[in-house]
Structure formats: C-alpha cells, structure tokens
Amino acid sequence: MSTPPAAIAVEGLVKTFGSTRALDGVDLEVPPGSVLGLLGPNGSGKTTLVRVLTTLSLPDAGRARVLGHDVVAEPSAVRRRIGLAGQFSAVDDHLTGFENLDMAGRLCHLDRATAARRAQELLERFGLAEAAHRVAKGYSGGMRRRLDLAASLVARPEVLFLDEPTTGLDPRSRLDLWSVIRDLVRDGTTLLLTTQYLEEADQLGDVIVVLDRGQVIARGSAPALKGQVGGDVVTARLVDPADAERALAALGPIGVATPQYDEEEREVRVPVGSAGPGALLEAVRRLDQDEVALADIALRRPSLDDVFLALTGHVASDESTDAGKSRRRRRARARAKAQP
C-alpha cells in the first residue's frame, strides 16, 4: 500500500506583489491529522500562504496541493474539502447565528434540511445555542469568533485553515477557542494555523514553521524550537544605559547563548535554557555584585521576538507588503465601522 498523500504539500511557492516577494520559495508538508503552527510577524507571508492554499490567490511559481489536489488546476476539489476562518470574523452582522451557518451550509452545497441540521448542531457544540436566533451584531468578540469558526466547519472539512484565530481576543476567549480547536484536532481534522504568538503555536501545533520575509527560517517541534531559542529568558531593565557593558559581562556566564542588549528598551536579555528561577536568582546576585542598578528584572518564556532574534539576528519586523497593509487597513476600518 502506498502512503496517503500529505494533507498539504507545498513546493517552491513564490508570490510577488509588485517588487515584494511575499512568498519566496516556501516548502512545506503537513501530514494528515496533524497541526502545523505557522509562526511569523505581520508581513512575513503567513496570510499570503493561507490565501494561496485556500485558492483565493494564485501563486507566481511553485506548486501547492491540498489532499492531493492542485490549488491552481483543481480549485473546486480543494474548496469542497477545506474550511477557512480568516483574520477577521467573516460573520454577517445583520443575520442571526443560525442564518449565518445555514447560509454557509447551503453555499457549501448541503441540501436545505442538512444545512439547517448542521447549523443547529454547530451552534450547540460552540455554546451558541441560546444566541442562535439573535442577530450577530450583538455577539461578543469571542462569540463572533466561535460563530466564524463554526461557519468554516459546516461542510466537515478535512483540512482547516485558521488565520490568526485569536488575534484581538481577550485571554479568556482565547483559552475557550484553544479548547475548541483541540477538540477539532482530536476528531482528526488537519489544521494549519497562523499565529504571531509562540505560546499559541506551542499550545496547538505539532510542528511549528517559522516564516520570515516569505521564507521558512526554522521548522520543528515546539521543544526543539525552544531549544534553539534557548528556552526561558532573563530580562534585566537598566536604570542607566551606561551599565549595559557591565550587565552583559555579568550575565554572560549564566546564559546558554550570548546576552543581547536592546537599546530602545534598555533591556539585557539572556536565554537561560531550562535553568528557570535558579538562573534568575543567579542573575540578580551577579548584577548586584557588579552594582548594576535595575529598573526591573524578570524570567519569562521566549516570545516571538526572542525566536526571531535567535534565528535571524534581527527582531521581528512589522514590515509588510503593500497589499497586506492596505488589506489590513481596510479591514480594520470595516471592523471599526461595524462596532455599534
């Protein structure tokens, strides 16, 4: 028996907007039933990749297949088997939760009875049954995201694309959504999820791919990636920038990698691996001994910035393509307008 085709297979994908290479030769493979966390700052090409894979955008070079179907040659076959929830909830404010899902079902070519039954089923599953017949305008941000996610699931997609599913949500709604996403994955859905948060990619992804300026700069499991970054980070904020040299020298021996100084934040950062609180105590002791005045000192989990610093030597830049920028601006404006 041959091995089943990858749920998502991408080879040498290139997409340019004017002179910007939004995707610059991306290779990816996602096995069926697994979760890929696509991590990167704004403008790194995450959304562009999702748009190509969901047939919304044509690549300039390379190939992309979803469940064995080429996204360019067989878009209908791809669309029948995927679900997409974009960065902003594509929910119709004037329709009720039920109507939103019912309509999505019919547009996925379910017959009327099935579409209605499926809508009801999903509303119950996502804790929206009570709000089912209220217009979505009055939904909270979290409810709206759940409804949007539900809409992407009406046709029971085998592969689901979630583009920054928790951006803009409060911490509690974020946790709720994570648990919903975990349930989906348990049911065997293949998931490609983009995020700007390392923690989210870590929580949900089997494999994390880091994207920067349209290129894959790292891939691996969360622990492996964290190992590359150096695990936890001790950050020491200085009172006097003149102390920077002394602080770097003092903290050098406790790190698993060379300490860095961020002038803007007046902050010395040193990756300490899994040494944890012990490393923090040691850092305090050493800085005190060398009479470095501290505004703040903390132990924290690595952030996207740390990953980028470790992988690329530069912080995650927010430079994006013009197309992405104007799209975001437009959506932000549309969203602002939608607020009651």
Place this chain on the structure above:
Amino acid sequence: MSTPAGEPGIAARARWAVSDSRVLTERYLLQLVRVPTVLFFSLIQPVMFVLLFRYVFGGAIHIPGVGYAEYMLPGAIAQTAAFASFGTAIGLAYDLGRGLIDRVRSMPAARFAVLVGRLTSDTLRSLAVVIVLLGVGYAVGFRFDNGPGPALLMVLVAVVFGLAICTIAAFVGLALKDPEAVQSFGLVWLFPLTFVSGAFVPVQTMPGWLQAVARPNPVTLVVSTMRSLAYGGPIATHLWESLAWVVAILAVFGPLAVRAYRRAS
C-alpha cells in the same frame, strides 16, 4: 477540452450558480429587512424629493402641455434607481473588507454568486421603491395616460436602468474597496449624472454648453423614454437610445466588475 478530475461539469456548475446566487440574494434581502431604518430612509429620501420638487420647485417650472407632477415623476424614479447603487457599492466594499467575499470564494459556491446576488437583490429593492414612488406620484397628480402595457414597460425601463447603474457601482465598490471612499465617490458622480439631465427640468432651459452634456446623458434619454411611455411622445426612438446606453454600460462595466471581483482581496 476535458475537465480535470474533481471539477464539476458545465451543467452542474450552472445549476449551482443559480442556487448559490439565490442564497446570496436572500441574504441581502434579509439584511434589508433586518435594518428597517435603512429601508425606511431609503424610501423617505426619494419620497421627500418627489414632494419637494412637486411643491417647492413645481410652481416655478412650467412645462408646456403637461403638469409638473407628471413631468417630474419619471425623473425622480430614474434618479432613485440610480441612487440605489450606493447600497451596491458600499455593501460590496463592506463585504470585501470584512472577509465575507473571501469566505464565499473559499467555499464550493459559484465564484460570482456574491455579485449576482447583490445585483439581484438591489434590482428587487429598486422595483419596490419604484412602486412606492408611483403611489406617491398618484397622490400628487401623476397619471398614466397610455394604458397598462406602456406603464409596465416604464417600470421595467426604470429598473433595468437602475441595474446598469448598480453594475457601475459594483465595479466602483470593488475597485475602491473602502466603504467611506465609495460613499464620497458616489456623491461625486451620481449628483451631476442625475441633475445635469432632463430629469427635473427641460434640457432646453440650460445654457448651450450644458445642453451638450445633458442631451446625450443616459438619464435624459431614459427619462424621456419613461415620459413617452407614461403620457405620450415618440416611444421608439427614445427606447432604442436608452437601450443602447444600458447595453453599453452593462457591456463595459459588467466585465470590469467581474475583473475587480476576481482581483479583489
């Protein structure tokens, strides 16, 4: 040419295209019902125009051989049909911004169902507004003198003209993408289009240079057609000229709107 595996055939595609467009037409009509204030004001504004023109300006404008109510009502109806295109343009720009168009395009639904559904629902809305305006018109002195056949044809001309303008607006909405920009732009072209015409006053009363613009204006031709159908005049010439305009607009802006829809993201 063979269809790639997994791609539906022409017949199935056509059937789904109709069904998908219907679902989206329903959606837009539901939106209209859900926000009754929008519906209310979209009716109040043209009714107010009819009353203002009839009673404020009407006394000062003398049209030989016909009362001003009868003269201006076809103009007000054509203007209203054109102004309905605001809804088309703003609605599409809004859907685009909110990712609703992307959502539909990532589904098996027919690609242009959004466009077709939007234009169908806007056409139905135009029809409703035209009927309301005819009712108001009757109350202030407008009468059909040519019988029911031409009367129905007049309504049809107004609605088809409205569809043509909505097609321009669909292109504008999808090309500009920003609801506010779309709204401002709508004012810029729709006011001159409808007022520099024979909609409310005879073109002969305008200065010569303006007549040169007003005479070939599609609004002038469409309104002339409607007047001929309502109470008499040369029907055939006006009808053909209007039809030519409508066909030309659809032929140019239909493909442009489709292209903008395809490229929009």
